Amino acid sequence: MTITSVNKVSITGIVSVLPEISCENIDESSSSAREEMARIVASTGIRARRVASADQTALSLGKVACESLIDAMDWKPEEISLVVFVTQTPDYPLPGNAVQLQHQLGLSKDTIAYDVNLGCSGFVYGLWQVAQLVAGLSKGKALLVVGDTTTHQYRQDNRAVSSLFGDAVSAIAIEKCMESDEMVFSLGTDGAGAPYLIQPKGGALCPGESPELFMDGMQVFVFTLREVPSSITACLAAKGWQNADVDYCVMHQANEMMLKRLGDKLGLTHEQLVISMGEVGNTSSASIPLALGLSLSEPLLKGSVNLVLSGFGVGWSWGTVALTLTKLKVCQVIDLSLAQ
Template sequence: MVASVVDGVAVRGVVGCIPQGRESQADLIARFGEEAALKIVKATGIEARHRVETDQCASDLGEHAARRLLDGMGWDAASVDLLVFVTQTPDHPLPGNGALLHRRLGLRKSVPVLDLTQGCAGFVYGLWTASVMVKSIGRRALLIVGDTTSRFIDPLDRAVAPLFGDAAAAIALECAPDAGRMAFDLGSDGAGAPYLTVEGGAMRRPDRLPRLFMDGTQVFAFTLREVPGSVRAALASVGWGIGDIDHLVLHQANAQMIHHLAQKLGATPDQTVVALAEVGNTSSASIPLALCLALSSELTSQSRRLLLSGFGVGWSWGSVALTVGPVSLCETLTLLGRNDPAESAAPATDAD
């Protein structure tokens, strides 16, 4: 495990974005039958997922979130010194989504762009990378995370189709002398690569579409093996115990896994954030999206001690203990279809 403490960088705002297209429990019933669908919902806690349309990409979700973030924060695009885009579903093999957003948002030519290919640990990895970099090169950073995993889902695969939704989030970071420390713990184990994968490149078979494969048993075992130690290491780096935090926000994989991990860590139900019922597993966007859906009113009105932990493909995992708030903006938007000219903002709601 790699421990890293970053001082003097604050989270100033978070905006999540989900696409308008929605797949509900009724769709699962029609596909798998009522008994099977109800078992899936009971086991996962996921009742619906949002899916992009065929002409929408991760960059569209990220751009929608980033524009609202910059506008709501009152940040001119010229004040941004760094852009980091984290996705495992880029619009193109190249260029990366960072370059696309750099142009669309009108950032300065002197602003460096970094694309990270990372999965469900991607938000924590991106937060660490952007925080370390912005301290060296400027004052303000824009972190965008998001995936359109539905592109790789076989709709008849019960192991993945009921779980994954599409989403993105934009996070505003700013160097400030009064910002608290962020304590990270990061790790990887490449032995897990075969258990969560999409065939591509030289490994892709030309006679079939690339599909997501997940061995749920291996994922669950990996999570219980590695994540609790990572969470404890991040907490120890700032001298906190699990009882010292206000909220534990784990990657929103499924409700059963979240509750199991929280119990193993000794977190109470009131501390544990579960905010996936209407959005599902949104990969790299799941943690910031959970902040917007469950903690918006808290984070915009007061300071909260948080432990955030993401984990998944690779295997890879990352945890961070930090204080967030009060932030200027914490909300969730809906990206409408190309044929709908209206703009929609879904108000963030508190969840238990």
């Protein structure tokens, strides 16, 4: 794995958006189906998932998140130098979501804007890339947007995935901050895992076919237990932290049993380990910033918090960052069901 760091750049605000539709995993279907779903819920901890409507996309949800974030940060459009949109469910194969978002937000034509095709490791990779770029730009404010409408990518009767995945998008404000703490990253890739978490249809090899997400859950579990603990351990060592220095560890919110196994393997306490996917599901690259909003908004808005954030999944791809966040200006979850 690669260890790298970025100085004098910080996260200063986070806004996440949840679509209004909530789907319960244990519904009023046949008794045998309810029994099966009860076993899945007991294992994953996912009781319900948020589902985007047919006309909602990662881009439309991302626009809501960015507009709220820009307003809360009191940023002027001309101050924003960069927009990076991490998504596996763009509106179109081309153009990307980021360039459309630049126009919809009324940002300057000087704004750099592009997409990154990554899934559950995408928040950490996006943070690393945006932080590096912002450090070298004259205008030191950027938007990192992460998230997917994964529920549009499979049949609802495919219980292997339909009981797990939910939709959400997060927008993160990143800016130069001369007093900020160093961010330390640990990043890795193993493309041998490509066949085990894949959407084989609808791309260049199988054009014109409806997308259908495939996941081998056991292979995902084995990969995660193999790679993630060493990534977090290496990141902590490079940062010079012990477990006791960590206020909270927020890993990709894949499923509860997996996170508890990882926490035990790392020697983390229950108080340090954040688990928040129960009512929203696995929200891909948005899961870490969404978890920060759902579970840690109060401490993040009050003062300094030492965090370890780790994303992992499709690829295989994984990334961890150790950083201190100092009193965010905003840490909010917009629940569109409450706006109806």
